[in-house]
Amino acid sequence: MEYEVIVGLETHAELATITKLFCGCSTKFGVEPNTQVCPVCLGMPGVLPVMNKKAFEYALKAAIALNCRIDEFTNFDRKSYYYPDLPKNYQISQNYYNLGVDGYMDISVNGTIRRIRIHNVHLEEEAGKLIHPEEISADYSLVDFNRAGVPLLEIVSYPDMRNVDEVESYMQTLRKILLYAEISDCKMQEGSLRFEASISLRKKGSDKLGNRVEIKNLNSMKSVLKAIEYEAKRQSEVLDRGGTVDRETRLWDEVSEKSARMRSKEEAQDYRYFPEPDLLPVLINEKWLSAIKASIPELPRERKQRFMEVFKLSDYDAGVITEEKVLADFFDECVKILDRPKAICNWIINDLLREVKDKKLDINNLPIKAKQLAVLVEIIEKGTISSTIAKEVFSEMIQTGKGPQTIIEEKKLVQISDEGLIEAVITKVISSNPDAIEDYKKGKKNALTFLVGQVMKETKGKANPKIVNEILAKKVGI
Amino acid sequence: MSKDIESRDVSLRLFEYTAHHLSAKILSKEICATDLVKHFLERIKSVEPHIRAYITINEEDALKKATEIDKKIGNGETTGLLAGIPVAVKDNICTKSLSTTCASKILKNFIPPYDAFVVKRLKEEDAIIIGKTNLDEFAMGSSTENSGYKITRNPWNPEYVPGGSSGGSAAAVAADLSMMALGSDTGGSVRQPAALCGIAGVKPTYGRVSRYGLVAFGSSLDQIGTLTNDVKDAAILLQVIAGYDSRDSTSMQVSVPDYLNGIDSGVNGLRIGIPKEYFAAGLNADVHNALKDALKLYERLGAKVIDMSLPHTEYAVAVYYIVANAEASSNLARYDGVRYGYRAPKSNGIIDMYSRTRSEGFGNEVKRRIMLGNYALSAGYYDAYYLKASKVRNLIKNDFDIAFQQVDCIICPTSPVPGFKIGERAKNPLEMYLSDIYTIPANLAGIPGISVPCGFSKEGLPIGMQILAKHFEEKKLLQIAYAFERETDFHLKKPVLKVSSEQR
Amino acid sequence: MKIGKKDIEYIANLSRIELSEHEKEMFVHQLSDILSYIGKISELNTENVTPMAYTIKASNVFKEDIPEPSISLEDVQLNAPDIKGVFFKVPKVIE
Numbered sequence A: 001m002e003y004e005v006i007v008g009l010e011t012h013a014e015l016a017t018i019t020k021l022f023c024g025c026s027t028k029f030g031v032e033p034n035t036q037v038c039p040v041c042l043g044m045p046g047v048l049p050v051m052n053k054k055a056f057e058y059a060l061k062a063a064i065a066l067n068c069r070i071d072e073f074t075n076f077d078r079k080s081y082y083y084p085d086l087p088k089n090y091q092i093s094q095n096y097y098n099l100g101v102d103g104y105m106d107i108s109v110n111g112t113i114r115r116i117r118i119h120n121v122h123l124e125e126e127a128g129k130l131i132h133p134e135e136i137s138a139d140y141s142l143v144d145f146n147r148a149g150v151p152l153l154e155i156v157s158y159p160d161m162r163n164v165d166e167v168e169s170y171m172q173t174l175r176k177i178l179l180y181a182e183i184s185d186c187k188m189q190e191g192s193l194r195f196e197a198s199i200s201l202r203k204k205g206s207d208k209l210g211n212r213v214e215i216k217n218l219n220s221m222k223s224v225l226k227a228i229e230y231e232a233k234r235q236s237e238v239l240d241r242g243g244t245v246d247r248e249t250r251l252w253d254e255v256s257e258k259s260a261r262m263r264s265k266e267e268a269q270d271y272r273y274f275p276e277p278d279l280l281p282v283l284i285n286e287k288w289l290s291a292i293k294a295s296i297p298e299l300p301r302e303r304k305q306r307f308m309e310v311f312k313l314s315d316y317d318a319g320v321i322t323e324e325k326v327l328a329d330f331f332d333e334c335v336k337i338l339d340r341p342k343a344i345c346n347w348i349i350n351d352l353l354r355e356v357k358d359k360k361l362d363i364n365n366l367p368i369k370a371k372q373l374a375v376l377v378e379i380i381e382k383g384t385i386s387s388t389i390a391k392e393v394f395s396e397m398i399q400t401g402k403g404p405q406t407i408i409e410e411k412k413l414v415q416i417s418d419e420g421l422i423e424a425v426i427t428k429v430i431s432s433n434p435d436a437i438e439d440y441k442k443g444k445k446n447a448l449t450f451l452v453g454q455v456m457k458e459t460k461g462k463a464n465p466k467i468v469n470e471i472l473a474k475k476v477g478i
Numbered sequence B: 001m002s003k004d005i006e007s008r009d010v011s012l013r014l015f016e017y018t019a020h021h022l023s024a025k026i027l028s029k030e031i032c033a034t035d036l037v038k039h040f041l042e043r044i045k046s047v048e049p050h051i052r053a054y055i056t057i058n059e060e061d062a063l064k065k066a067t068e069i070d071k072k073i074g075n076g077e078t079t080g081l082l083a084g085i086p087v088a089v090k091d092n093i094c095t096k097s098l099s100t101t102c103a104s105k106i107l108k109n110f111i112p113p114y115d116a117f118v119v120k121r122l123k124e125e126d127a128i129i130i131g132k133t134n135l136d137e138f139a140m141g142s143s144t145e146n147s148g149y150k151i152t153r154n155p156w157n158p159e160y161v162p163g164g165s166s167g168g169s170a171a172a173v174a175a176d177l178s179m180m181a182l183g184s185d186t187g188g189s190v191r192q193p194a195a196l197c198g199i200a201g202v203k204p205t206y207g208r209v210s211r212y213g214l215v216a217f218g219s220s221l222d223q224i225g226t227l228t229n230d231v232k233d234a235a236i237l238l239q240v241i242a243g244y245d246s247r248d249s250t251s252m253q254v255s256v257p258d259y260l261n262g263i264d265s266g267v268n269g270l271r272i273g274i275p276k277e278y279f280a281a282g283l284n285a286d287v288h289n290a291l292k293d294a295l296k297l298y299e300r301l302g303a304k305v306i307d308m309s310l311p312h313t314e315y316a317v318a319v320y321y322i323v324a325n326a327e328a329s330s331n332l333a334r335y336d337g338v339r340y341g342y343r344a345p346k347s348n349g350i351i352d353m354y355s356r357t358r359s360e361g362f363g364n365e366v367k368r369r370i371m372l373g374n375y376a377l378s379a380g381y382y383d384a385y386y387l388k389a390s391k392v393r394n395l396i397k398n399d400f401d402i403a404f405q406q407v408d409c410i411i412c413p414t415s416p417v418p419g420f421k422i423g424e425r426a427k428n429p430l431e432m433y434l435s436d437i438y439t440i441p442a443n444l445a446g447i448p449g450i451s452v453p454c455g456f457s458k459e460g461l462p463i464g465m466q467i468l469a470k471h472f473e474e475k476k477l478l479q480i481a482y483a484f485e486r487e488t489d490f491h492l493k494k495p496v497l498k499v500s501s502e503q504r
Numbered sequence C: 001m002k003i004g005k006k007d008i009e010y011i012a013n014l015s016r017i018e019l020s021e022h023e024k025e026m027f028v029h030q031l032s033d034i035l036s037y038i039g040k041i042s043e044l045n046t047e048n049v050t051p052m053a054y055t056i057k058a059s060n061v062f063k064e065d066i067p068e069p070s071i072s073l074e075d076v077q078l079n080a081p082d083i084k085g086v087f088f089k090v091p092k093v094i095e
């Protein structure tokens, strides 16, 4: 039997505020456990939450960027469930009046645009972290509340995706939007961007949806895709055997690449949502909304469009450059200094990106500055160094962090354009390679290339190749 | 009548003064704070065993603080509004480094790492926190019988309850075990015990006093209030605790007027509303008569008494028990044995630890309310209970909005009965819930209320009169109450206590 | 509204409260009584009434994104029933 896979995603992104959602504790990652906590985020008796305005505005930004409808009234609800990393045993979230609803995001899959609808975007608080000791025999778990109360954006899609390509594009596109709008740093390895998938199958041609299975514990985009493939296969096998898929929540195991039941529908949580009485509603007026709208930087699609139109980059080049916001920013910065978009783009794509890939560098921490690359390109264009030397200078820049001019001066790499000097070298090369001259005269054109090479070798590659060619041609009498 | 008091033997009966009398004497160095605190501590030693108003007595710290204040006064430094005045604090209000139990075993030995906003204010105004008072566990009750530690007695008759849930605070003030006290009022928990103990109790407007540090029961209803010997003391204490706090999102940025200034403006021309629903069947005859007399007095003072109606009153208790307990069920979810408080010693996994901890740590009334609240919020029942109740709540508030277009205040009994005996209602939760029938509507509407003594029952138990006004009209309430107090002596009557020493 | 033992068991579990058989019986009776009293609100027509969760007419209360000091680890763990190093220790949690 052939089935269609129906996938919806729930995304959680930690917002890029410096303090938590309801208290003044820092959100810094990777500090000593339980040192970024206070009575409020520990859920001590008697404490009250006060909403972080920045976090709320980030969520608003996201709702706008995802084309949501934003109603004038929104408020917060308590979502109750017991878990040791949830200090109050309820999470302050939104349920009845989400901040953004009925949005969409356009994704590109193999050159075609698909519109994935967004059910809602809302703001909530992060939980702490549970640590399970290595020894399996240990009868305890440990809790660190540093993450508890960090602002979290939840984005719920409609089940509009039909294959892993679409899912991958959805995740990448969403990540890019959040990064471009400076809403979240989207560091998956730090857990600041997480996904949960819901998957169901339906017979090709039928409009009857199968039971939905939710999958949690997906720690990377790769896991999401693998888990969906695994789940689609599992469900189709169940259906082919004539069985029915249970409505349940499953946990993905990254090591075994399998999922297992966490809880069935019967054990489904009863969250008992009700309006959070400790926080007052938020009313969003037009003035505020337009100010937020104005504060949203150029999003990836517009950025790519601009690069193609203004800088005449190809679709491919513009795509690569805008894939990562840091790269696009880097490019913009370079062309602001030096108006040579094509050359700069080439250096970024061919050289910078290769270095980053080879050395497995963090893309957020580029090894050179925009100014340095712009100066390098300028030097090449001026003819101060040859493009061969330029490659050497570039690799030195990456290694040492020094600017191109410093390197050129230190290593005396300035191109030789002094015709007298070059002529002297050519004379020397001709006299010590009489065979080559002979060959050339017999019609072997590449003998000339050999001679050029010898001149470059003599000058350690610094001779201006254009001048070398000119003088050499004269000398051998063309 | 107050002259009467002042002529008494100062050295022995300091505790019978009100704060507004005493602060002047402390400032003029007629009395020193240390002596005053010592007097109270001694009295607590002899009287407390019969009243059992306190969970914790802050003896050492109180004496230390008194010495500091005396030094301050000696040095001519400026001192706060409550310099040297002993204040008792209900044990559901957090005090830094001083145990805060909510009268629950689940918070036995809990030491807050921070001060509630109101406690910070008390300290800033140089008040002396003399101890933490008993309450119904987590403020859930109307008799202080639901305490996990002790049952507080009504100073007027130890067989009777002091009311609740701020029964410890009310009894402490009535028995002169503290000069003043703070309580909390979710459905009448300040006003009802004030009435039953014959003192003044103010529940401010929701948003008038910061809830930061008040252990939450029903978050949309809770408000910290004052329990004092008279209306002027209420004005002073409210002056100290009222005001905006950036840590409480529901605390309002409304300026705090001078509550004492113009408190004697009288009630001439004032329109007093008498809601017929509050004078219906079930109202005790003594209470009814005391109220009738009070209204006659107000008329004599120039006020106009107007019959009116608050038609949705009969639904208030039902709405309250849904809303308050729904909120409570989630507010009390945090007591799980993970970060603080009691943890059951033996358990089999995390869920078992939760269930045992909570079963062993909470008393029956708390369990009942948590379950009721969870039921009202659970899948399939939310619309019929919580949502419906929220709508009816709107109708109840609307009743008041309409009423206050016609009248300046509403006067009614605080409690339908002058009091009840310990154990009398303990077995029937529903009957206990109906004790708050007259006080609950103000919490649902968020409006302020005051209870002042207005008579005594045949059994000699005090009777309270409740005055309600519009949002943020505490000043008007105090004026109206003071106009009555000035003409009567109910607030000056003191219970005759059984005490073990020579003090009385 | 009458509720039964099953209901009590369900809400006791939601509430993370363990009840003995005797307690279940007691609470079935008490909660049934209370619920039938509370049920009187259903007689009111509230078709056009908006639910009221807040008694004050205010909105948009925020704090700025400015750090404030956290509390010391000593204060964090002061009341903890069980700790291990810098962590809170709880019975094993199995997902």
Ligand SMILES: [Mg+2]
Pocket: A093, A124, A154
């Ligand atoms: Mg969520």
Ligand SMILES: [Zn+2]
Pocket: A020, A023, A024, A025, A036, A037, A038, A039, A040, A041, A042, A149
């Ligand atoms: Zn914090």
